[in-house]
Amino acid sequence: xxxxxxxxxxxxxxxxxxxxxxxxxxxxxxxxxxxxxxxxxxxxxxxxxxxxxxxxxxxxxxxxxxxxxxxxxxxxxxxxxxxxxxxxxxxxxxxxxxxxxxxxxxxxxxxxxxxxxxxxxxxxxxxxxxxxxxxxxxxxxxxxxxxxxxxxxxxxxxxxxxxxxxxxxxxxxxxxxxxxxxxxxxxxxxxxxxxxxxxxxxxxxxxxxxxxxxxxxxxxxxxxxxxxxxxxxxxxx
Numbered sequence: 001x002x003x004x005x006x007x008x009x010x011x012x013x014x015x016x017x018x019x020x021x022x023x024x025x026x027x028x029x030x031x032x033x034x035x036x037x038x039x040x041x042x043x044x045x046x047x048x049x050x051x052x053x054x055x056x057x058x059x060x061x062x063x064x065x066x067x068x069x070x071x072x073x074x075x076x077x078x079x080x081x082x083x084x085x086x087x088x089x090x091x092x093x094x095x096x097x098x099x100x101x102x103x104x105x106x107x108x109x110x111x112x113x114x115x116x117x118x119x120x121x122x123x124x125x126x127x128x129x130x131x132x133x134x135x136x137x138x139x140x141x142x143x144x145x146x147x148x149x150x151x152x153x154x155x156x157x158x159x160x161x162x163x164x165x166x167x168x169x170x171x172x173x174x175x176x177x178x179x180x181x182x183x184x185x186x187x188x189x190x191x192x193x194x195x196x197x198x199x200x201x202x203x204x205x206x207x208x209x210x211x212x213x214x215x216x217x218x219x220x221x222x223x224x225x226x227x228x229x230x231x232x233x234x235x236x237x
Contacts, residue, residue, distance in 0.1 A: 017223035052190035096135035143179035148222035156208035192229035
């Protein structure tokens with residue numbers, strides 16, 4: 001599958017789009033982040049991401065409610081995951097299927113215990129194994145492209161019985177951390193997707209149903225979303 005990533009990286013417009021997104025992220029992390037990085041900044045980024053991901057999943061909670069821990073069940077699940085997520089970064093590189101299972105177990109806590117962290121059927125299990133192979137392959141670069149593919153694959157495969165959007169967006173953030181692009185998790189990819197919600201949802205459908213053109217469209221969209229993610233960082237104001 002690393003070969004597939006390399007192939008996708010050469011699609012028309014993709015290299016320049018992802019280079020621009022990487023530049024936007026670097027401006028925030030290197031220029032604005034200098035002397036302003038702290039655990040509290042990381043916590044704020046995770047909080048903003050938890051809120052945005054919950055809204056994309058169907059939550060009606062406000063950011064203030066999520067900040068206070070008073071959101072609806074989706075928001076509480078997303079917030080609960082945000083407090084554990086970064087501890088899973090080493091596991092994502094070493095044993096990605098375990099990391100993905102743990103992400104689902106955290107967000108689905110309180111649901112059926114026989115479904116927590118388990119793929120919903122053999123086809124879903126096969127899709128997860130393919131992603132696992134991709135995530136442990138050091139040749140799967142660049143990180144932004146890998147994160148976009150992992151996100152879309154997890155979301156459209158609906159590998160788990162519930163909360164697949166939360167899992168997909170959490171895994172996307174975790175790829176950026178584990179691959180060293182954003183080690184302190186200061187950009188907010190979930191907020192990037194929320195800012196472009198209509199395009200986000202339509203391009204996910206394209207990735208699922210549109211063949212290679214749909215995948216191409218998703219990648220071009222994702223690069224734009226990552227630029228928005230940089231703008232949503234607490235470091236950006």
